Amino acid sequence: DAGVTQSPTHLIKTRGQHVTLRCSPISGHKSVSWYQQVLGQGPQFIFQYYEKEERGRGNFPDRFSARQFPNYSSELNVNALLLGDSALYLCASSLGLAGGANTGELFFGEGSRLTVL
Amino acid sequence: AQSVAQPEDQVNVAEGNPLTVKCTYSVSGNPYLFWYVQYPNRGLQFLLKYITGDNLVKGSYGFEAEFNKSQTSFHLKKPSALVSDSALYFCAVRVNTNAGKSTFGDGTTLTVKP
Numbered sequence: 001d002a003g004v005t006q007s008p009t010h011l012i013k014t015r016g017q018h019v020t021l022r023c024s025p026i027s028g029h030k031s032v033s034w035y036q037q038v039l040g041q042g043p044q045f046i047f048q049y050y051e052k053e054e055r056g057r058g059n060f061p062d063r064f065s066a067r068q069f070p071n072y073s074s075e076l077n078v079n080a081l082l083l084g085d086s087a088l089y090l091c092a093s094s095l096g097l098a099g100g101a102n103t104g105e106l107f108f109g110e111g112s113r114l115t116v117l
Numbered sequence: 118a119q120s121v122a123q124p125e126d127q128v129n130v131a132e133g134n135p136l137t138v139k140c141t142y143s144v145s146g147n148p149y150l151f152w153y154v155q156y157p158n159r160g161l162q163f164l165l166k167y168i169t170g171d172n173l174v175k176g177s178y179g180f181e182a183e184f185n186k187s188q189t190s191f192h193l194k195k196p197s198a199l200v201s202d203s204a205l206y207f208c209a210v211r212v213n214t215n216a217g218k219s220t221f222g223d224g225t226t227l228t229v230k231p
Binding site for chain 1: 121149151153158159160161162163166207209211218219220221222223224
């Protein structure tokens with residue numbers, strides 16, 4: 001079975017540009033979450049989407065936005081890139097909102113490594 | 118608010134010896150606790166979880182973790198370390214029904230020497 005897939009795997013941008021990162025969840029998973037992992041730190045929660053609706057947002061500026069499509073894939077968009085946006089962006093899927101048999105463990109993709117120059 | 122602390126940036130053990138990677142947490146409510154492992158230039162892989170019930174949980178690759186509510190800890194353990202266990206380990210916690218919003222520690226690098 002295919003796991004979580006992310007694209008692109010690596011990309012280099014300059015300050016002020018815009019970037020779009022893409023994620024396809026595991027088949028049957030309806031929830032997608034995005035995390036930012038800066039070198040030397042743990043992943044920081046950015047967004048969660050479930051059934052195409054935003055269900056959670058972390059402490060990130062409005063330059064960060066996301067959406068989820070009918071097939072449950074997702075895009076993360078970052079505008080007006082800053083040097084500090086350089087990081088590994090991780091997408092994680094889960095069955096859905098937690099409860100019942102869904103205890104909420106996350107299944108991560110390999111990440112998109114963004115370098116802003 | 119919820120938080121996770123991994124007090125050790127690095128843990129070094131010899132192959133065949135037991136290992137412990139420490140994690141403490143702070144939450145309002147009942148915690149759901151997780152351990153993930155990350156290999157270089159890879160995403161995170163789920164190892165094990167505590168939801169409810171037995172305080173000792175077993176997971177992948179021979180790892181286990183002990184939940185201690187009074188000490189708000191969830192330490193990762195393995196009776197006999199392998200060189201292949203060398204990786205970056207993250208503890209995570211969540212409390213609400215938002216399955217995607219987990220709070221992670223900053224990670225502990227485990228190095229197992231032959």
